Amino acid sequence: xxxxxxxxxxxxxxxxxxxxxxxxxxxxxxxxxxxxxxxxxxxxxxxxxxxxxxxxxxxxxxxxxxxxxxxxxxxxxxxxxxxxxxxxxxxxxxxxxxxxxxxxxxxxxxxxxxxxx
Amino acid sequence: xxxxxxxxxxxxxxxxxxxxxxxxxxxxxxxxxxxxxxxxxxxxxxxxxxxxxxxxxxxxxxxxxxxxxxxxxxxxxxxxxxxxxxxxxxxxxxxxxxxxxxxxxxxxxxx
Numbered sequence: 001x002x003x004x005x006x007x008x009x010x011x012x013x014x015x016x017x018x019x020x021x022x023x024x025x026x027x028x029x030x031x032x033x034x035x036x037x038x039x040x041x042x043x044x045x046x047x048x049x050x051x052x053x054x055x056x057x058x059x060x061x062x063x064x065x066x067x068x069x070x071x072x073x074x075x076x077x078x079x080x081x082x083x084x085x086x087x088x089x090x091x092x093x094x095x096x097x098x099x100x101x102x103x104x105x106x107x108x109x110x111x112x113x114x115x116x117x
Numbered sequence: 118x119x120x121x122x123x124x125x126x127x128x129x130x131x132x133x134x135x136x137x138x139x140x141x142x143x144x145x146x147x148x149x150x151x152x153x154x155x156x157x158x159x160x161x162x163x164x165x166x167x168x169x170x171x172x173x174x175x176x177x178x179x180x181x182x183x184x185x186x187x188x189x190x191x192x193x194x195x196x197x198x199x200x201x202x203x204x205x206x207x208x209x210x211x212x213x214x215x216x217x218x219x220x221x222x223x224x225x226x227x228x
Contacts, residue, residue: 033216042121042205042218043161055213091160098214100148101168106207106216108153108160 002026004109006092012115018080021112024073025094033106034067034077035091043091049075050098082116089113120144121208123219131227136193138222140206143187149209150182150189154202155221161205165191196226 005024013019025032030051035043046065048056051072060067064083069075079086090112096103122141130136138152149168153161167173167180167189179192189208193200203221210217 035218042123042220045215045217048213048215050213056215089160093216095216098209100209100214102166104149104209104214104216105151105163105166107163111160 004092004094004107006109006112008112009110010113010115012117013082015084015116016081018078019082019114020079021077021090021092021114023075023077023092023094023109025075025092026107029094029096030072031095031098031104031106032069032075033093033095034075035093037089037091037111039088046077048098055098079114082114084116087114087116120210120217121206121219123204123206123222125220125222127223127225129225129227130196132196132198134196134226136196136200136224136226138191138193138204138206138224140189140191140208140219141187142189142206142208142210144208144210145184145187147187147208147210149214150180151207151216152178152180152189152191153205153207153218154200155205156202193224196224198226198228201225 032049034046037043047067049069093106093108095106152165155161165180206219
């Protein structure tokens with residue numbers, strides 16, 4: 001069964017260090033999302049890609065976060081430097097397309113649990 | 118006003134009862150609506166999608182959409198303890214049709 005792959009599953013890093021997360025979407029899915037979820041809250045969109053292009057990164061803290069999807073397939077989200085407040089679950093999701101109607105259902109990977117100490 | 122609002126709960130129902138989860142959204146242009154289930158420590162799992170007004174049934178789950186009232190709900194019939202989870206409402210909204218989530222409703226089904 002097709003699924004979204006994420007790695008690592010868990011990451012502990014020290015404050016001010018760099019950290020990176022990787023996501024491989026379901027094959028053929030053009031839309032890729034990165035979300036951050038703090039315990040007890042809903043997922044918050046950080047960045048949305050359509051193929052290799054960023055279509056929304058309005059909530060991405062660009063002074064420390066960066067994201068890329070160079071060939072329109074897999075994607076990397078980086079934090080540098082990490083801060084204590086970045087501790088959260090980082091979720092990647094993909095959908096066949098963005099927009100409305102069938103095909104816009106997003107499927108999530110297992111997530112990366114980040115702890116900054 | 119948040120774009121997608123849900124009652125945070127927690128909501129408790131006895132086993133076998135109907136659980137009713139509600140969601141309102143602010144973007145009148147939204148056309149796609151989703152319900153996700155999230156177990157503690159796990160990632161969200163898609164359980165229902167709905168695109169037009171009315172009801173959509175899938176097994177024990179029924180999604181209801183009223184675009185005029187900007188309201189979407191999820192009914193779970195014959196609730197089971199395994200249904201205990203947080204239920205997230207998600208809506209396509211914004212210029213890029215971003216998928217925006219509510220804060221979730223925690224449901225507990227009591228044996």
